[in-house]
Amino acid sequence: MTTLRIAGGQVLGPDMTVERADVLIDQDDGTILAVGDVADADETLDASDGLVIPGLVNAHCHAAMTLLRGYADDKPLDSWLREDVWPVEAALTPEDVRAGTELGMLEMIKSGTTGFADMYFEVDEVAEAVEEAGLRARIGHGVVTIGKDEEVAREDFETSLAIAEEFDGAADGRIKTAVMPHSLTTVGEEYLDDYISRTRDLGVPLHYHANETRDEVAPIVEERGKRPLEYAREKGMTGESDFVAHGVHVNTTEIDLLAETGTGVIHCPASNMKLASGMAPVQAMLDAGVTVGLGTDGAASNNDLDMFGEMRDAAMLGKLAANDASAVAAESVVEMATRGSATALGFDSGRIEEGANADLAVIDLSSAHLVPHHDLVSHLAYAARGSDVRHTICDGTVLMADREPLTLDEDSVMENAEKRAKELVERAIE
């Protein structure tokens, strides 16, 4: 057994208390062996003046969209997707997806994120990139059927199922999969009827965008006389392992439905604000017992993948939405970004406890913006930034030490992404 000790720091416990402790990791099976006064280890990482936290989990992302960061801003969802994003995505090559995913993961590793959910295409490239970077991910191929011939639409769904089957359990189990219909309005009912049962036979979760904008809810209500998530339940799309992105415009019936079925909701506050999609009733969902995780969505609607920014946004927006400054408190957003996201994604991560996955980040507490140390949970939610992360560890492997990424070559990932993004846009607007 090879062991790693994270030594000299304070540790955020699963009950959100902070205590002085070391963390001992079994690097062979990638789990936490002990927390407290621990034995000597083969290797040691210094956490003095630092806080050891569970690695953050970005539970809804399109990592390769980093290539479109800053390409099209200041538009609502529908026209942003149709006029700007989809035309450029149509010109994406597998190599572009690889480059964008690597850039996204570099950003995640540098900001203390150890796990993510990714919906995109060219997923075999995503899988290889995740294997190389050392992160944990639930990945899948996004399916859109509207505007497509039946044959092409069926192919898209077949791809999503095939990818989910092929990669589930890859990279020593760090990679898991889901079937990912894009949303309840961009995928036709006839396809859901065929492919949801096949997803169930495969035994993988479903992940899709739901109730993101009013424009997405209204047509379903008008056409079917029911709310989108009631429709989703009827189609067999709500269950313990399933998780939806956004859940902005959900009514109380739908909140209860989410809680009863155990369907996770991934809150994406920055994307919701930037696209002016609306304010999710996060505190109401938490009160109802819904599993709520946190995600950045793609970098083109955020525009970064820093989960610290996302925690702060979630706390701020949650208060506005509830018209209550005590809503979506610091502890709630830290919980959302760690245990909430991990639970929604089905990862045994998001908590520093014996037996859990050794997915951790060490935050440096010595910067001016983190002084004084009244309450470190408050700092995580409101004051810390991704650039405060000193080390990132996933599955017991050190992915970044003293801010130096060890699994990805920082310079070449950035250079490659810059070059590919430029060429992509040139190709797309030709």
Ligand SMILES: N[C@@H](CCSC[C@H]1O[C@@H](n2cnc3c(=O)[nH]cnc32)[C@H](O)[C@@H]1O)C(=O)O
């Ligand atoms: N195979 C599909 C691709 C779907 S991948 C997932 C898609 O979600 C898109 N996306 C990114 N952010 C959002 C969002 O906030 N809401 C809805 N879709 C989004 C993203 O641009 C990407 O096209 C196709 O043939 O088009």
Ligand SMILES: [Zn+2]
């Ligand atoms: Zn999305």
